[in-house]
Amino acid sequence: MKAKILTLATRHSTGGAQMNTYLVASKLAERGYNSQACYLFKHGEMEIDSSVPCNIFCMNKASALNVIPSIFRFLVFCIKFKPEVIIGFHPLANIVAVIYKFFNKDVSVLATQRNPAISMSGFTRRIEKFFGSHFYASNICVSNAVKASFSEYPQAYQNKFIVIHNGIDGFDTALESKVFSRSFFSLDTNDFLIGFIGRIHHQKNPLFLVDVAESLRNKNSDQKVNFVFVVAGEGDLESEFRELIKNKNLDEYFNFVGNLSGDLVPHFFNAIDTFILPSLYEGFGRTIVENMFFGNPMILNDLEVTREVAGDLGYFTKLDPDYCVDTILALYDKSCTGDLVLESEKIKARANSFSVSKMIDGYQNQIINVSKQCSED
DSSP states (O other): OOOEEEEEEEEESSSHHHHHHHHHHHHHHHTTOEEEEEEEEEOSOOOOOOSSOEEESOSSOOOTTTHHHHHHHHHHHHHHHOOSEEEESSHHHHHHHHHHHHHOTTOEEEEEEOSOGGGSOHHHHHHHHHHHHHTOSEEEESSHHHHHTTTTSOHHHHTTEEEOOOOOOOOOOOOOOHHHHHHTTTOOTTSEEEEEESOOSGGGOTTHHHHHHHHHHHHOTTOSSOEEEEEEOOOTTHHHHHHHHHHTTOGGGEEEEEOOOTTHHHHHHHHOSEEEEOOSOOSSOHHHHHHHTTTOOEEEEOOHHHHHHHTTSEEEESSOHHHHHHHHHHHHHHHHHTTTHHHHHHHHHHHTTSOHHHHHHHHHHHHHHHHHHHHHO
């Protein structure tokens, strides 16, 4: 048996960091490591395969009353398990991993940065910056764009950086027709569907879609086809989002299909005609890669990270509703003439650049490096 590894996230819920917390632990276990996944708080459900233990230290959402008890239970667990490496998947998780290092100086902390520096709160930023400069064995960024966002941090912090892109495997892309996938969501077979999937949260900028729908209504006066935004996900902005749609009489332009997991996720991407991601910021953009497996055209906010992941295969917008509508109308015309076939094949080919095995190779190399450093010390 190789080294004992713990992966740690702050929240157990649907999300890229949370899913990768379990994925990395399970894939390392397949390579002979004694690995387990840990979560400080339970914020929702997440589909797992039970290949490795999943430890949740508080079955409620984080609050001022349960933060310290949850951290304490994790530290007690570590004292018993005696991990040699802890991999953090959220800023607070990175910090908590270092707190355990105060009890066991031999443990190596591999931090990860999954969002740009601006996404951290001021208090967390100050602690994480200090801990990262002094106690991380390495600091894994999920994209070069994330790495660049820390350019004003101390050099001691930046010296720990390494970029390991997220990986995605296991999507069943050999599905039946779009008609079959649309039946899962009761979607009309004749509509042109623009897919949005993610948390309905400020970061994902879902309210921008209302502006696009308004512009689409104005520019599609001849009603050549019904354009519908298919919204998958839940979040704290959902009530405001729905109310805004209702107030602007745009209900016919939106179809909410709820939070998706399991087989419904590939059916979502198979059902839509184009994908839209108006996020204000992203660390990597997992849904971009998920969509690329299905070859759907992509309308993306013009960010360093969306260009890094999508390459030259996206339609990039500075959050201009009229540009988005012009793109949607052009894509509809191309879909009618079959001009999207070559573009779709190129998009599918790029998806293969982001594999889970390549990602796990990167994590394993970091584990091997810190193990060598410990043995030399």
